[in-house]
Amino acid sequence: MGFFYFLGRKKFYIHFLIIIVLIVVIFLGVMKALDYYTQHGKVYLVPDFYGKTVDQLIENHYDEYFELLVIDSVFDKDNVKGAIVMQNPKTGSKVKQGRHIYLTVVAQQPEKTIMPNLRNLSLRQAIVTLEMNKLKVGRLNYVDYFARNAVIDQTINDEIIEEGTEINTGSSIDLTVGKGRMDVKVNLPLLIAKKPKAVLNSLHYASLNVGKEYFTDIEDTAHARVYKTKPSILDLKLVDLGTKVDIWYRSDESFDFDEYLLKFTTDTLKIDSTFKDQNIKLNDEY
Numbered sequence: 001m002g003f004f005y006f007l008g009r010k011k012f013y014i015h016f017l018i019i020i021v022l023i024v025v026i027f028l029g030v031m032k033a034l035d036y037y038t039q040h041g042k043v044y045l046v047p048d049f050y051g052k053t054v055d056q057l058i059e060n061h062y063d064e065y066f067e068l069l070v071i072d073s074v075f076d077k078d079n080v081k082g083a084i085v086m087q088n089p090k091t092g093s094k095v096k097q098g099r100h101i102y103l104t105v106v107a108q109q110p111e112k113t114i115m116p117n118l119r120n121l122s123l124r125q126a127i128v129t130l131e132m133n134k135l136k137v138g139r140l141n142y143v144d145y146f147a148r149n150a151v152i153d154q155t156i157n158d159e160i161i162e163e164g165t166e167i168n169t170g171s172s173i174d175l176t177v178g179k180g181r182m183d184v185k186v187n188l189p190l191l192i193a194k195k196p197k198a199v200l201n202s203l204h205y206a207s208l209n210v211g212k213e214y215f216t217d218i219e220d221t222a223h224a225r226v227y228k229t230k231p232s233i234l235d236l237k238l239v240d241l242g243t244k245v246d247i248w249y250r251s252d253e254s255f256d257f258d259e260y261l262l263k264f265t266t267d268t269l270k271i272d273s274t275f276k277d278q279n280i281k282l283n284d285e286y
Contacts, residue, residue: 048091050083053084054105066101067098072105075106113167115154115163115165122151126151138172142179145178177242186207188232188237192264196221208243208245223251225250225257
């Protein structure tokens, strides 16, 4: 009974066929199990979670599709505490069920910083120091003091804030500043076409304060630029230290500031010439 003897028997072919069927069934079963385990062919688009809280995502059952993981928190005064501000993968990404979604949220508690000592610094040094510590310059209050633009005191809401005090990042610090021995006046800086943040910096460096602010034809303040000021740089007048300057803004989407600015840059050359001697004297005192 050799090998060829079995090839001629019907039982051999029956067993051989059974083995093939079993192999096919096992193979199909394994493939089906892999499809189920890996969710093959089933993908989900990652929604836009910006501005929502993790609790809101859970209420809407997003946790049934994704693994939501908060990995960081940031200070952001323009958003609600706990709101999502960054996500990875990004909105619209195709992922499988159970994919980790890494979230960055707005901190529940404001970021803190330590109040530096600004006393006896010059106004310029104080402004730079506040910026380095993520703080803002508030109101400049000028008082009689022998050193002009020397910082005498630092306050929040008219209360003295001591060096080393822990305060919220972004707080506005009011500065009490010396007038100097002489009754000094200063030029108004050219503010036309500047954005609000640049206006604030320019005025503070010029020893002046922001007064009232008016926004016309503006839906998005990111496009706000200075259209008019009171007093105006064209008034050819020097102003007192600490003077409040009222600002009018217009949108750069609806107004041609490039052409409008030419009028002021031309006219201010005359102003610079008129006050040349005064400016030299003023700069020597800084």
